[in-house]
Amino acid sequence: MHGMTSYFIRRLMLVPVTFIIITFMIYAVFRMAPGGPIEQARVQMLKAAAGEAGGGGGESGGTGMTEEERKSLEEYYQLDKPIPIGYLVWLGFWPNSHKGGKLSGVFWGDFGYSNEHSAPVLDTIISKFPVSIYFGLIGYIASWLVCIPLGIFKALKHRTHFDTLTSIVVFLGYSVPGFVAALVLMLTFGTNNFGMDWFPLGGFRSENWNVMWDQGEFWWCIKDQVHHTFIPLIAYMMASFATMTILMKNSLLDNLGADYVRTAFAKGLPERRVIFIHALRNSLIPICVGIGGAIGLLFAGSFLIEKTCTIDGMGLLGYTSLLKRDYPVLLGILTFGIVLRLLGNILSDIVLALVDPRVRFQ
DSSP, X not given: OHHXXXXXXXXXXXXXXXXXXXXXXXXXXHHHSSSOHHHHHHHHHHHHXXXXXXXXXXXXXXXXXXXXXXXXXXXXXXXXSOHHHHHHHHHTSSOBGGGTTBOOSGGGTOOOEETTTTEEHXXXXXXXXXXXXXXXXXHHHHHXXXXXXXXXXXXXXXXXXXXXXXXXXXXXXXXXXXXXXXXXXXXXXXXXXXTXXXXXXXXXXXXXXXXXXXXXXXXXXXXXXXXXXXXXXXXXXXXXXXXXXXHHHHHXXXXXXXXXXXXXXXXXXXXXXXXXXXXXXXXXXXXXXXXHHHHHHHHHOOHHHHHHTTOOSHHHXXXXXXXXXXXXXXXXXXXXXXXXXXXXXXXXHHHHXXXXXXXXXX
């Protein structure tokens, strides 16, 4: 136990170091990338000036931005400082001259301000959490409920017609990306092309969902939520459907051929007990270890699936922020993703130590 505790303490101590290295590299790339916040602000000013009579009279050289405005934006985004200093300001370990020389950054809960959304970055990101967590959690639970039993039966029916037919379905699902499956399902079951207008063409809920909820139409709201969840749920499941099913099958097959299983059969234990108690428990270890890594997916969402299904979650937020060069939001999203992935890796080690008594971290 002492060796295991010291191992996790060392892993936790590495989290800040890893976080700083990764975030510094991302910050440096964003600082050097073309089309940054200054350029985006200049384009917006040019568009605004073009829509006004006599616009551009106070511009410098027709650039859409005066020199004072440019300097003010450079100071706000720390572009007037070297990359290491700007990173320390963003992180919150260097005085922010734009805020009166106070320490203000990620470490203090200040992720900056999004001009695109006219709101603080942290508020913008948190507002998208519920949608992505909803689909991520539902998709992950559904994958377990479908893939684990399917993998078990494929192992028990190995090399039978059932195994062959389900393998075709599994590898078909592995070869089709989730967003493509969502698009096909929407075109098939969401339009009148085939006379099957069963599901909506995207969206998280109907526009009048909140009104119906306030009126006490709970059953209608539940049906509407399920209606909008079905196609994105299938798309989310496609990502892990084949991997989890085959992993479950192969893991169970390996354990069924292990010495301890043959010994259990030799002792006269019932077949169902040997398979579903002894072999299955050990076969779930590789899958349980992946729980930590799945935490990041619950928050991150999927860029392409949310774009295809017009779901306003973290994935779509990251997609639109990338297109519009909203770097403060992108940095905030990546920061959350990095922290969750680092902590998820530690959680995976903890789960492995709990479910597999043979593991001893030294």
